[in-house]
Amino acid sequence: MLMSNVRLLIGTRKGAFILTSDGTRTDWEISGPHFAGWEMYHLKGSPIDPDRIYASQTSGWFGQLIQRSDDGGKNWEAVGNEFNYVGVPGTHKWYDGTQHPWEFKRVWHLEPSMADPDTVYAGVEDAALFKTTDGGKTGRELPALRGAKGNLWQPGAGGMGLHTIILDQGNPARMFVAISAAGAFRTDDGGESWKAINRGLKSPYELPDPDAEVGHCVHRIAMHPARPDVLFMQKHWDVMRTDNAGDEWREISGDLPTDFGFPIQVHATEPETIYVVPIKSDSEHFPPEGKLRVYRSRCGGDDWEPMTKGLPQKDCYVNVLRDAMSADALEPCGIYFGTTGGQVYGSADDGETWTAIVRDLPAVLSVEAQTLP
Amino acid sequence: MIRVVLPYHLRTLAGADGEVALEIEGPATIAAVLDALEARYPVLRGTVREHGTLKRRAFIRFFACKEDLSNEDPGMALLEAVVKGEEPLFIVGAMAGG
Numbered sequence: 001m002l003m004s005n006v007r008l009l010i011g012t013r014k015g016a017f018i019l020t021s022d023g024t025r026t027d028w029e030i031s032g033p034h035f036a037g038w039e040m041y042h043l044k045g046s047p048i049d050p051d052r053i054y055a056s057q058t059s060g061w062f063g064q065l066i067q068r069s070d071d072g073g074k075n076w077e078a079v080g081n082e083f084n085y086v087g088v089p090g091t092h093k094w095y096d097g098t099q100h101p102w103e104f105k106r107v108w109h110l111e112p113s114m115a116d117p118d119t120v121y122a123g124v125e126d127a128a129l130f131k132t133t134d135g136g137k138t139g140r141e142l143p144a145l146r147g148a149k150g151n152l153w154q155p156g157a158g159g160m161g162l163h164t165i166i167l168d169q170g171n172p173a174r175m176f177v178a179i180s181a182a183g184a185f186r187t188d189d190g191g192e193s194w195k196a197i198n199r200g201l202k203s204p205y206e207l208p209d210p211d212a213e214v215g216h217c218v219h220r221i222a223m224h225p226a227r228p229d230v231l232f233m234q235k236h237w238d239v240m241r242t243d244n245a246g247d248e249w250r251e252i253s254g255d256l257p258t259d260f261g262f263p264i265q266v267h268a269t270e271p272e273t274i275y276v277v278p279i280k281s282d283s284e285h286f287p288p289e290g291k292l293r294v295y296r297s298r299c300g301g302d303d304w305e306p307m308t309k310g311l312p313q314k315d316c317y318v319n320v321l322r323d324a325m326s327a328d329a330l331e332p333c334g335i336y337f338g339t340t341g342g343q344v345y346g347s348a349d350d351g352e353t354w355t356a357i358v359r360d361l362p363a364v365l366s367v368e369a370q371t372l373p
Numbered sequence: 374m375i376r377v378v379l380p381y382h383l384r385t386l387a388g389a390d391g392e393v394a395l396e397i398e399g400p401a402t403i404a405a406v407l408d409a410l411e412a413r414y415p416v417l418r419g420t421v422r423e424h425g426t427l428k429r430r431a432f433i434r435f436f437a438c439k440e441d442l443s444n445e446d447p448g449m450a451l452l453e454a455v456v457k458g459e460e461p462l463f464i465v466g467a468m469a470g471g
Binding site for chain 2: 059061062065078081082084
């Protein structure tokens, strides 16, 4: 396994960075900033052609671009930047309760296909799902998603973004997405129809109706490819789990010091081992007591242990955003996360010990680990 | 030739070095300059004005001869000094505060 290499794709508020190491994961080379000064929401490589990398480059001034690299991030090409909703976009719920037209703002997440390097799904704000089959040059919305009570979806304070896309390698017709603040959704027919899968979620402070089908502020969903019916969720508050592909969720927050947070990650080879980074509250987006702790459960939730070795245990007030945690596929498993303070931390031993790979990047928006031959 | 000064990020995106000189056929208007700019650098489509509507993006400004032309009709004739190449048309990212 030491012959393998690891590449981390880091999106930040002011550019992208690429971190590479051999399988020891002790010494890292850092390249960047790529697209200096631009917000790089997310970069992700094709699972079947890892040197094919897609990146979301965005700016409040100049709009959205999709960049593509065919050589592992050394060279890039701006391949497309047009995102049009299908038909009349319609309206969703606005902050004041009125209906508001759908307006494209940016791409939050890119999910390359497991079968074709030219096919990529894009989760966008205002929430919708797009698909390209020509390597990012053109894209088309899968509009049925917004038919899943889209008129009731409402932006959270961070915007109404589709931030999570999970593909099922064994069942290409199935896909999961999650939206803030609408909830989680599943298709079983390749995006022709969608079902809200939010039963069991409780959001009494944000959503008084305990039976509300949509409107939950899901922060992140994670799945192990070997267990496609088991999903783990970090909700605004609460860490949740489903064993039937989202038909019913149950809480697994257990003994966490707080169940608020953003990312959730599954171990590469242990489907019941999961990681979260507890954050004090929705009002105070930093670790409780100023101690940055990754919590690990090795039994699928409820029982959690703090991972602290190498992480700051005093005066730490950074946040870890929803797309900013990832795992490699080596043994032991490498876990990585980036902070709003610009640190990228890595563990090469399942989360037991941590080191700062780099400390002073711009605020980290996303981290993706690639395991290379 | 009409001289156009792009903001830094659009220069790097387009791979343009310094000012851009554009030959305009027909009436010299902001719309015609942007048409020519996007024809020369297709990557800039959608970055200065929106796809489809061709409306100026909200945080883009057009300045020339010490005047703010941002809210003028894009079909309005450009000032003579710009048409003659004596003064550039500036495409500017709006101030962001902070």
